[in-house]
Amino acid sequence: MSEINTLAFTKMFLHLAKYPELAVNGILLGVRSNSANDEADSSYLNFVDCIPLFHGVLSLSPMLEIALSQIDAYCSTRNLTIAGYYHANENYSDPNPNFTALRIMEKIKENNPNAVLLMIDNTLVDLNENDRFYNVFTLTDKTWKNVNETHIVNDESRLSALSLVKRNQHRQIIDFDNHLDSISNDWRNPNIRNELNATSF
Amino acid sequence: MQSAIEKLRKYRDENYRAHDEIIELWTNVLSNRNLSSLGDEKWLILEQIFKSALHCSKQSIARQCLDQLEKQFKRTSRRVSTLNAMYYESIEEYGHAEEIYASLLEDNETDAIVRKRQISLLKEQNQIREAISELNSYLELYQADQEAWSELCDLYLTEHDYTKATFCAEELLLINPHNHLNHERYASIRYSQGDYDKARTYYFSTLKINPSNIRALYGVILTSTNLSIKNPSTASKTQASNDTNQSFIEQIQWAREQIIQKYREAIPDLLPVIETAIQSLTL
Numbered sequence: 486m487s488e489i490n491t492l493a494f495t496k497m498f499l500h501l502a503k504y505p506e507l508a509v510n511g512i513l514l515g516v517r518s519n520s521a522n523d524e525a526d527s528s529y530l531n532f533v534d535c536i537p538l539f540h541g542v543l544s545l546s547p548m549l550e551i552a553l554s555q556i557d558a559y560c561s562t563r564n565l566t567i568a569g570y571y572h573a574n575e576n577y578s579d580p581n582p583n584f585t586a587l588r589i590m591e592k593i594k595e596n597n598p599n600a601v602l603l604m605i606d607n608t609l610v611d612l613n614e615n616d617r618f619y620n621v622f623t624l625t626d627k628t629w630k631n632v633n634e635t636h637i638v639n640d641e642s643r644l645s646a647l648s649l650v651k652r653n654q655h656r657q658i659i660d661f662d663n664h665l666d667s668i669s670n671d672w673r674n675p676n677i678r679n680e681l682n683a684t685s686f
Numbered sequence: 687m688q689s690a691i692e693k694l695r696k697y698r699d700e701n702y703r704a705h706d707e708i709i710e711l712w713t714n715v716l717s718n719r720n721l722s723s724l725g726d727e728k729w730l731i732l733e734q735i736f737k738s739a740l741h742c743s744k745q746s747i748a749r750q751c752l753d754q755l756e757k758q759f760k761r762t763s764r765r766v767s768t769l770n771a772m773y774y775e776s777i778e779e780y781g782h783a784e785e786i787y788a789s790l791l792e793d794n795e796t797d798a799i800v801r802k803r804q805i806s807l808l809k810e811q812n813q814i815r816e817a818i819s820e821l822n823s824y825l826e827l828y829q830a831d832q833e834a835w836s837e838l839c840d841l842y843l844t845e846h847d848y849t850k851a852t853f854c855a856e857e858l859l860l861i862n863p864h865n866h867l868n869h870e871r872y873a874s875i876r877y878s879q880g881d882y883d884k885a886r887t888y889y890f891s892t893l894k895i896n897p898s899n900i901r902a903l904y905g906v907i908l909t910s911t912n913l914s915i916k917n918p919s920t921a922s923k924t925q926a927s928n929d930t931n932q933s934f935i936e937q938i939q940w941a942r943e944q945i946i947q948k949y950r951e952a953i954p955d956l957l958p959v960i961e962t963a964i965q966s967l968t969l
Contacts, residue, residue, distance in 0.1 A: 505741070547877045559959050578812065665901050667952075668948060668953055
C-alpha cells in the first residue's frame with residue numbers, strides 16, 4: 486500500500502513539465518517507518534517529498550551515486566527514507582520500465598526493500614483528464630508487478646500540480662543536473678514548497 | 687510588441703528551448719498584429735512559432751503559421767516542404783512524412799537536415815536500432831557533425847552499449863578537445879563501464895580546462911576511492927603501490943576541499959549534507 490502527498494506529486498509533475506522532450510527521473514522520499522511499532526505495516530509507503538534527479542541521459546552511474554549519497558544524508562536528519570523512484574521515458578508512447586529503471590530500482594531496494602517504481606505514462610499527463618500520470622510497480626526478481634490499486638492519490642494533488650504549472654513553476658524547479666551545473670541551484674526546492682503553501686483550494 | 691520580437695530573436699540566435707513561452711508570446715502579443723513591418727524577419731518568426739507549436743501540440747497554431755509560409759514560399763520550397771513533413775510527424779502520420787523526406791532526398795541527396803529528420807522519424811517510432819544504423823551511415827559522410835555524434839552517443843547509452851558510446855564520446859573529444867563537457871562526459875561513460883582509471887584521468891583533464899566543473903571534482907573523489915579500494919594498502923604490497931594509495935588519498939582530500947569551498951560560497955546551508963555525503967562515499 487502506498488500514498489503520495491501533494492508536495493511529492495506536484496514536484497514530480499513539475500519536473501516532467503520542465504523537460505517534456507526528455508527522459509527524466511527522480512527519487513521519492515517517504516516517512517521512515519518505525520520498526521519497533523508492531524501495529525504499523527512496515528511496507529506501507531507514505532511519499533512526502535520528491536527530489537528530481539536527471540534529465541536526458543539517465544544511465545550514467547557516477548552522478549547517480551553522488552545524488553543518492555546526498556539524498557541519504559539529507560534523509561538521515563529528517564526521519565525520511567528513499568522510498569520510491571520515478572522514471573519517464575523519452576518516447577511518448579513507451580510506458581515500460583527499461584534496463585536503467587531496473588538497475589536503479591535494484592540499487593534503491595538494497596537499502597529499502599519496500600521501495601516502488603512510479604513509471605510515468607506520458608499519455609496520461611493531461612491532469613484535466615486523469616487524476617494520475619503514472620503506474621506503480623513493485624520489483625521482485627527482476628519482474629515488475631503493477632500495484633496501482635493499492636496506491637492512493639488525494640484530490641488536491643492534481644489541482645495543485647495544474648495550478649503550479651499555470652504559474653510557470655515548472656520553469657523554476659531544480660533537479661540534480663541543474664544543481665551540478667550550478668550549485669547555487671537548490672535540489673531541495675524550498676521555493677516550490679512555499680508556492681504550494683501559498684496555494685489554497 | 688518590440689520586446690516580444692527581441693525575445694524571439696534571442697531565442698532563435700541562442701538556440702533556447704522555451705517552447706511554451708514562445709507560444710505564450712504568440713498568443714498574447716503577436717498573433718493579432720500585422721507582422722509585415724518586420725520584413726523578412728516575419729517568415730523566420732512564423733517558422734519559429736510553427737516549430738514551438740508542434741512541440742506544444744498546438745496543431746492549430748502550427749497550421750496557421752504553415753499556411754502563411756506556404757502562401758509566401760509556395761509548396762516548391764524545400765524548407766517549407768520540410769516543415770510540412772514535420773507537421774505530419776506531429777500528428778503521427780509517419781508514412782506521409784517519410785514520403786516527403788524521401789522525395790526531398792531524391793532531388794538532393796546531400797540535404798543533411800532532411801537526413802536527420804528521417805533518423806528522428808525512426809526514433810519517434812521507437813526504432814532505436816534502425817535509428818542507430820542510419821545515424822552511423824550519416825556520420826560516415828558527415829564526420830564532423832558534433833550534434834550527430836552526440837545524438838549517437840545518447841542512443842548507444844539508451845541501449846547500454848557503453849563501448850560504442852565511448853567511441854562516440856572519443857570522436858567528440860577529437861573534434862573539440864577544449865570543451866570541458868566533452869572530457870567530463872567521456873569520463874562518466876568510462877566510469878559507468880567500470881574503467882575507473884581512465885575515468886579519473888579524464889576527470890582531471892576536465893578540471894585542467896575548467897577547475898570549477900563540479901561533476902569532475904566529484905568524479906575525482908569517486909574514482910580515487912574506487913581505485914584505492916581495489917588496491918588496499920597492506921604491509922605486503924610494494925612501496926610503489928602504497929605510494930599510489932597515498933596519492934589517491936591526497937587527491938580525494940584535495941577534491942573534497944575544493945568542493946567544500948565552492949559550497950561554502952554558493953549554498954552554505956547545504957554544506958552539512960555534502961560533508962556527510964562525501965564522508966559516506968569515501969569510507
